[in-house]
Amino acid sequence: MSRFAYVNGAYVRHSDASVHIEDRGFQFGDSVYEVVYLYQGKLIDAEPHLDRMERSLDELQMDMPMSRKAMGLIMKELIKRNRLKTGLVYIQVTRGSATRDFPFPSACDQTMVMTTRRMPAFDPDKALKPLKVKSLPDIRWSRCDIKTTQLLAAALSKQTALDDGYDDAWLVDEAGFVTEGTSNNAWIVTKDGKLKTRKPSHEILNGITRQSIITLATEKGIEIIEEAFTLEEALEAKEAFVTSASACLKPVTQINEHTIGNGNVGIISEQIARIYANFLKG
Numbered sequence: 001m002s003r004f005a006y007v008n009g010a011y012v013r014h015s016d017a018s019v020h021i022e023d024r025g026f027q028f029g030d031s032v033y034e035v036v037y038l039y040q041g042k043l044i045d046a047e048p049h050l051d052r053m054e055r056s057l058d059e060l061q062m063d064m065p066m067s068r069k070a071m072g073l074i075m076k077e078l079i080k081r082n083r084l085k086t087g088l089v090y091i092q093v094t095r096g097s098a099t100r101d102f103p104f105p106s107a108c109d110q111t112m113v114m115t116t117r118r119m120p121a122f123d124p125d126k127a128l129k130p131l132k133v134k135s136l137p138d139i140r141w142s143r144c145d146i147k148t149t150q151l152l153a154a155a156l157s158k159q160t161a162l163d164d165g166y167d168d169a170w171l172v173d174e175a176g177f178v179t180e181g182t183s184n185n186a187w188i189v190t191k192d193g194k195l196k197t198r199k200p201s202h203e204i205l206n207g208i209t210r211q212s213i214i215t216l217a218t219e220k221g222i223e224i225i226e227e228a229f230t231l232e233e234a235l236e237a238k239e240a241f242v243t244s245a246s247a248c249l250k251p252v253t254q255i256n257e258h259t260i261g262n263g264n265v266g267i268i269s270e271q272i273a274r275i276y277a278n279f280l281k282g
């Protein structure tokens with residue numbers, strides 16, 4: 001566990017860190033978060049993550065709790081105090097604490113918490129551990145584009161998948177299209193060789209890793225189609241993988257009882273993983 005957390009202006013021992021029981025993040029899930037990957041001392045895509053945080057907050061009628069510069073300084077200070085080289089930085093911002101009532105309180109100070117977590121560095125030579133995923137109905141709300149801390153549907157789905165012997169769930173909408181993983185974006189290489197991931201909408205979180213990979217792969221001449229795919233298409237796919245700040249890229253070699261491709265990590269998945277690893281190193 002990390003030694004320090006940042007809570008509302010102070011760096012406190014992680015074990016002593018707390019927020020008020022009336023905090024609306026706790027009472028209502030009235031809060032947003034971001035997860036930024038720190039790779040060998042470098043924060044990856046910090047600006048796009050903060051852009052998305054600002055957008056999420058704005059959708060919930062909240063402001064950024066402080067300037068970008070101040071947030072950046074706090075992230076760096078926390079990383080330093082926790083002697084973190086590679087891992088994750090979590091930022092949670094809530095509307096603040098007020099007497100429990102559904103309408104937004106007229107005045108309350110936002111809560112901001114930052115924590116870190118150590119993780120091994122992403123290395124496609126050794127870290128491409130394949131995942132088995134289970135398809136489950138997407139029972140989340142209709143604004144999955146907002147990165148709120150209301151993660152119960154995701155937690156329930158992930159737990160169901162684990163209980164059934166899988167590593168994660170792929171969520172499927174009412175029309176039979178895959179939305180995303182419980183905490184990652186879903187990708188496939190179709191049986192006719194097309195690399196597909198769902199287009200940003202209210203139904204998915206527009207992953208920062210997803211966006212970086214689209215840019216990097218497109219620069220290398222790899223065509224990516226931003227289009228929803230059905231569960232059937234995924235079951236017949238040549239390859240499948242997920243992307244997120246915490247996973248970077250993880251291949252998916254099994255969906256339900258179906259083996260994807262020949263059951264090994266696919267050529268395109270590996271190529272994209274190497275492109276992303278070079279970006280991290282660069």
Ligand code: PDD
Nearest residue numbers: 035183184185205207208209244245246
């Ligand atoms: N999860 N979709 C969902 C539902 C997510 O929770 C995440 C991120 C992503 C990928 O987004 P990004 O590439 O920006 O990390 C997609 C983070 C890592 C988490 O909750 O831990």
